[in-house]
Amino acid sequence: MESEANSPKSGSTLLAILVRRKKIFALSLVILTLAGLPWALSTPRLHFYKATFMTGQTEINTASNRQDNSAQAVISLLEEVIIPEAKSGLAEQWPDINRMAINLRLTNNPRLITLETRIADSETKNAVKLYGVILEKLISQQSENYFAAQKRLQNQLQTRVAAQQQLQQSAVETIQLKKFLTQPLPSNTQLTTTNKSVNDNNEQLYQLLDLEYQVNQNLLNNSLMIIQLQDQLSTIKSPKIVMQPALSLQPAGPQRSLKFMIIFSLAFIGAAFLVFFLNSLSQTRSLLEQTEKRDLK
Secondary structure, three states: OHHHHHHHHHHHHHHHHHHHHHHHHHHHHHHHHHHHHHHOOOOOOHHHHHHHHHHHHHHHHHHHHOHHHHHHHHHHHHHHOHHHHHHHHHHHOEEOOEEEOOOOOOOOHHHHHHHHHHHHHHHHHHHHHHHHHHHHHHHHHHHHHHHHHHHHHHHHHHHHHHHHHHHHHHHHHHHHHHHEEEEEEEEEHHHHHHHHHHHHHHHHHHHHHHHHHHHHHHHHHHHHHHHHHHHHEEEEEEEOOOOOOOOOOOOOHHHHHHHHHHHHHHHHHHHHHHHHHHHHHHHHHHHHHHHHHHOOO
């Protein structure tokens, strides 16, 4: 009888302790939740999701012809998530992206070094694949710009050659007209018939001179455009296109982050339900004790 009497008392004391300290338990649960959120948000996997989002933003900027924004996004991505193994290889192959120099050397920033260490430990392969895809897209874009500039230059050169040929033809016709005009005048009997032809030839000469002036003006404009295109081509380097197999990336970050938030919410609800269950159990236990005391009295 004593053992049976002691067992509910010991259980009731344990429940009473839990009930008394439920506020401490709830407070500790809230503190752990608030402390765990920054740690969860600073994991390398979420940095990889951030990199995936920035890659999508880069594709959107590239599609809308905003090369400066896309280059800036790639620069910030490389500065925040790049690892030392990828830096050396990228610096040797692609030292210049979108005509904006990117410094790929290590820095003394402790946040960057810590981030690089985390990525090197967990997400090395995924990061390397991601940078490969980004750089392949940038190289293809630069190669398209390079070949388009070459095509424009070839068209300008063809236009210049055609203008030179037209100028040579007009010069030959001008020489022939000058020779015809320097010939002696015909006799008085033929003067009436040749006067009209001379006037026609003079008009043709004036037209040819105007045409020659226009051709020279076009040649001057074409020469200026060719000089500008040559300056642009001198700044654009021919990229080295390396054929690589298709790289598979992990699923997009928002799906994983949504799963993480759902699991975290379920865990928090379960903890709250546990506290509520313990509270109700303690109340029922106290009611049972009160009823037992009344019965004993």
